[in-house]
Amino acid sequence: MSTRSSPRYVDDRIDRALVRPAAQQPSWPDPARVAAVRVRLGKALPISLPGEIDRLRRELALVATRRAFVAQGGDCAESFTATDSQVAGTLRTLLGMASVLTGRTGAPVVTIGRIAGQYAKPRSSDVDEQGLPVYRGDIVNTFAADAGGRVPDPDRMLHAHARSSATMSLVRRVGSVFASHEMLLLDYESSLLRPYRGDDRERRWYAGSGHFLWIGERTRALDGAHVALAELLANPIGVKIGPATTPEQAAEYVERLDPRHEPGRLTLITRLGHARVRDLLPAILEKVEATGRQVVWQCDPMHGNTEQVRGWKVRRFDRIHDEVRGFLEVHHALGSHPGGVHLELTGEDTTECLGGRSRPVDERDVSRRYESMCDPRLNGTQALELAALIADEMVA
Template sequence: MSSSETWRGLPIAQQPGWPDPVAFDSVIAELRSLPPLVTPGECDQLKDRLAAVQRGEAVVLQGGDCAETFAGATESTTTTKLTCLLQVAVVLTYAAQVPVIKIGRLAGQFAEPHSQPTETRGDVTLPAYRGDAVNGLELSPDARMPDCRRLLRAYHAGAITLNLCRAFTRGGDASLRQVHAWNMDFVATSPAGRRFERIATEIDRALAFMHACGVDPEQVHTVDFWSSHEALLLDYEAALSRVDPASGGTYDLSAHLLWIGDRTRQLDGAHVEWARHIRNPIGVKLGPQTTPADAVTLSRLLNPAREPGRLMFVTRMGADAIRRVLPPIVEAVSAHGSPVVWVCDPMHNTFVSPSGLRTRCFDDLIDEIDGFFAVHRALGTHPGGLHIEFTGEDVTECVGGEHDLAEGDLHRRYETTCDPRLNRRQCLDLAFTVADLYQSR
């Protein structure tokens, strides 16, 4: 068994029971024969960028859908999400005055962990929906049966999405010269949209000044963009792993960055063991039950060489726990001496509305982000950025924000297949709030 296969046989959580082992073996064999979606060199470049974040010289913005769908692998859906990500990044760059590393929760987020193995509606109980890579959202026995052929569809949908992302970020649509165009439709008339327009006008003036001086930097025409998803289905990830001839190391070439979820980060489990042998940058979600000893052990296991940019801890504590739980974790990791990029995921402040729809309160997200910054300011560590779940569409899934969505509004456009997402107006609201936190350092 090669070093990258040592996870097999270890305890492994959140895996579907594929009913047809012969078909499953055939699908995995086909995945192994398909081209990689990213290159080892790109993964190493992202690692270098994350090392700058760890040193306090840059900021991470990671975001996208809670769970991508095959139907969403379209030009309009992808470019709308990218536009939203770019708008937030411009606001943060303008405020923090440092580069923003833009990482999409895109082109692979087709599998989701679930707190319960089944879902019950009325008198019907069926397997839970685990993302389009596993089964269908429709509540029927056929749709909810895990189907390994969906793994191939996940690969091809990821390839389509990544191709669209590359075309958008390299073909001029992501140029700062297009900054006004990103602010169209329902966003432009919002308070945050008007505030963004003022920034866009100032950027225009700066570009005009640079042009008058004979300077036309390439960076305003293209954008570095990186893909990421949760490494949940390890058979899929292993099938897309390749040995880099140049370095001899193994990379998971399904995405630039892979993360391990809070439900699958068991120290003696398969996911951590798998990640130990992959050369990509690795993220780990740390929930409120994380202990300082857990974080130090994860640092030791996943980054024994203490390589800058290798390890990102994404804290998802909840607004009520972040100020209490995070400080001893940061102190222990800092004392251990392992370089870590600290990122805040405030999206787990969920509750069920009276109508039965799961939602999040915008103020709770801001409260957790404020606590994240306060902890790192007090300890002298760098608040490295954000991990958020959003869509560029005008959905009504999270309450609050400057537009003041109420619980009674949720039914209007509640479209998520998984957890509630911020819409683009709310993303800009959040961006300006975080920008103020960076400016106050």
């Protein structure tokens, strides 16, 4: 990875962040080409605008202060070939969930899509079962099992920027939805940094790649480049919190990433699994609350509940629902605010998650419409059913 920041805006702090250990980065075969792509991205228009980012910061402050709820969701991994109709279907599903939640709870809902930038994926291995370089998202290489296409190609970062811009145009036409993705590919993210226009004594930067960025479970090392870069951003930031996270580590994320005590600056996204959320969350929650920060607590009930069925990676609706229910129970018991959910979903009639209420998917259905390039997603019907269950439990 190149260690120089965008040629338009020089800041030694960015360079110091980027020379730290950086997990999950591709091995680019041509560093000179990476540098050339970074220069072009440094001159490109950002995907997210400063005023939009500032508005999301204000809305997440309402969540952190118990006055709103977050519905966040979208593709596990966006595709360069996604159609406008598919994008619109995801947006309709998110807005439908928000309408259900607001209608049944009376609380305003901040709607955030995993959209217009969710093109990079962390992986557990560098090679796949065929011995090819693993697929790391369309921003890096191809999903098709082709040796040439799996070679990391930095030009795909330019394609990702173009596709994100086009998708963001659709999002803006719909309105009321912010764009988010995992802050993973640091060559891309650092090239799209733009100066912060807020009234800060210590300069920060807008991440121009999206409104809300999160640090994933595999890149959340406290001494790593992802956390160091996130410290410099004016955008609201999320951190995924898995079962191995200690309460002390969670508190350190809060102190590092919310040094100014800004309500809603940081979102902690718990992904603990339905069988463990009730045991693990209380100590994490109490330790973080003791710091005095007002963070957004969000439940990701997807990643801790994945299994293999007949060779397919699936998730079960009832286990997804149970993790959210456990999340709500812990917050209600401790008097804290369950701020939202973070889901992998699609508006399409897919068969990647088993179960559901009105149109259940069983094991025999899985292969009928399994279209995800990485992880199983709730289909549109399942997502709306889950929103209704969450809303009923919030007001119970």
